[in-house]
Amino acid sequence: MATAPEPVGPETLAEIFSRLSAANPEPRAELEFQNPFTLLVAVVLSAQATDRSVNLATAPLFAIADTPEAMLALGEERVRDFIRTIGLFNTKAKNVIALSRILVEQHGGAVPRRREDLEVLPGVGTKTASVVRNVAFGEETIAVDTHIFRVSNRIPLVVAATTDKVQAGLEALVPAPYRLNAHHWLILFGRYVCKARKPACYQCPIADLCRFPAKTPAP
Template structure:
């Protein structure tokens, strides 16, 4: 399970008001009407495996490894038949591949033995699977089952505290805060909009403020020229 992000919150004014939040998400939605995960997957199971493998790895590296893996094992039964050693060979280019191979086999076994081979649409059942935890469970619920949850990674954590939408020092608090204040009509896709915004525009070291669609709404005091 990945360690929760706990950080000193960057100095920022009070969070934006409801009207500003509505405008922020309206603009993000207009810029990307149909956002989607950048991990490649074909069903709820391969999404779950891909998200587990993506911990401390790039989506691109995961996609390169899982393309041949999912071509022959896109169900927990097929993954179990493949076995840990062969799974490890497929994902050797991904960080922590030994532990991740063990987790993929272990979670696949639980899915077969306890859930009839299906991925459960339940936070409680998902978060106890090996290598999963709350963040991965939230991603799977959101993407695979259409549950309006916001899984907070480093990008969303940074963006939320910068704008700021929610000012908090842990990912759990940011997630709870965002899920409480994001306008309902945008809640389902908010995870995608915020992570893509943080990954490609509101970058960690040098945010690209001149091309930011919400620069005039953002209260971040250290905007780039």
């Protein structure tokens, strides 16, 4: 079996993010939301679902329930009706109501900023908590999903067997000027360029810096 390439060094890492930044100076999440609560709900709903499908379902939902109090008043059955087109909608409806109740009863209706408080909410794990902390509160977290996990191990930026280890490695290594937006750049890069089955290496802005040996040739 071929040995995996060594991760790129600090100078190359900085150049990679410099190019991603130049190509997209103000990256934004593709999930649509109005406030920290709707962001939290949208990220919970996005598990094993596309951002587009979540946005289609949440537009009418958030129009009438954009606070945990309003979501509780709506109730699980009606929430389920709104999100029926999203995978695992039964479990997700239960989680949305349950986390809304906790926010009202324990946090005065506000979304907490601390990772520990977020991760105990139903349907919220490390990735969801990191997204909320980054997007809603400007924390320099790097939420690692399947796209970022693949990109990190492929270039490679950080070589690790779990998403938690990739996150820890990236947060330790990504230069400070790029850390806030690194999550957005990497997920968009993985979604549209460094794709799983057939990466568009011939269109990649960092192809000369990437050590992935099986680059896709131009069509």
